[in-house]
Amino acid sequence: MKILWVDDHEILCVALSEYVQAHASELGATPIDITPVFTLARALEEVNKTPSPDLVFLDLNLDDENRGAATLEHFQAGNPSKVPVVVCTGLTPVNDQEVEILRMCMRDYAARGILLKGGAHKKMFIGLSRILGGELWIPEEVLLRFACSTQAPSASGNEHHLGLTPREWDVGRCIARGLSGKQIAKELNVTEGHVRQVSCVIYDKLRVRNRVEAALRVNAELGGGSGPDKAPL
Known part of the structure; x- marks a missing residue:
């Protein structure tokens, strides 16, 4: 290299x-x-x-x-x-x-x-x-x-952000805040296994490889989106 x-x-x-x-x-x-x-x-x-x-x-x-x-x-x-x-x-x-x-x-x-x-x-x-x-x-x-410096959209607009279901969007926003799987599970009152499963679905839907890339996509949505040729943020 x-x-x-x-x-x-x-x-x-x-x-x-x-x-x-x-x-x-x-x-x-x-x-x-x-x-x-x-x-x-x-x-x-x-x-x-x-x-x-x-x-x-x-x-x-x-x-x-x-x-x-x-x-x-x-x-x-x-x-x-x-x-x-x-x-x-x-x-x-x-x-x-x-x-x-x-x-x-x-x-x-x-x-x-x-x-x-x-x-x-x-x-x-x-x-x-x-x-x-x-x-x-x-x-x-x-x-x-x-994540802290972006403004989340109103709750009424969350259901179809980035093609995610409401539960996937909830997990995605937690990922964007930098929370661990354990912290997400506690905040959403679900198991860590459930968080892992939903996270995998989110990665697949957003076509990203890891938590960082998923967080950037969600933060872009929270901040109003980005153009197709821009780096996701």
Whole structure:
């Protein structure tokens, strides 16, 4: 797997690149070749080479002109092969403005996941493993903030959202809030086995692979929906 890692903190960029390469087997990935670069201009040169990278990790704050969601916007404009991009950022889900930046990256600029540089080491390792396995990954704390900042539609409009039954919609909204299967079962007064069964039906109906992707679809519906060409959020 060929990866492009983009971060203007050169020491951190090289250190993360070397760490991922050294732990490729633990991350469940095939041998990894990572190219660290420190500017957006250089990243755009690399992503347009043949063969192009298989995956890009992109910091959002590179310089005065490329900060926040604009960094990803500029990169995607010069990414004709649509190489998947994961946002690797020092932004946090504590700040409302920063949460909105992360939401824009997922919703408007087709990010394929989020890694928090300031997050717990174990969580970041898990996220890396899932991303390298081809999954969309968003930390639970970010996903929860996405859910909390959307407004649920009125109860009278819930019955046919996303083609789900009322019970499936109830479970879907709990998933979107970041609740575990045990927590969902307690809140809805059902068994954990029932939650698992309904969750599988939801994944099938929404054509998603896991809880994160299901949560993004439900959050998109709660927030008013997204266009067919937008990343679901």
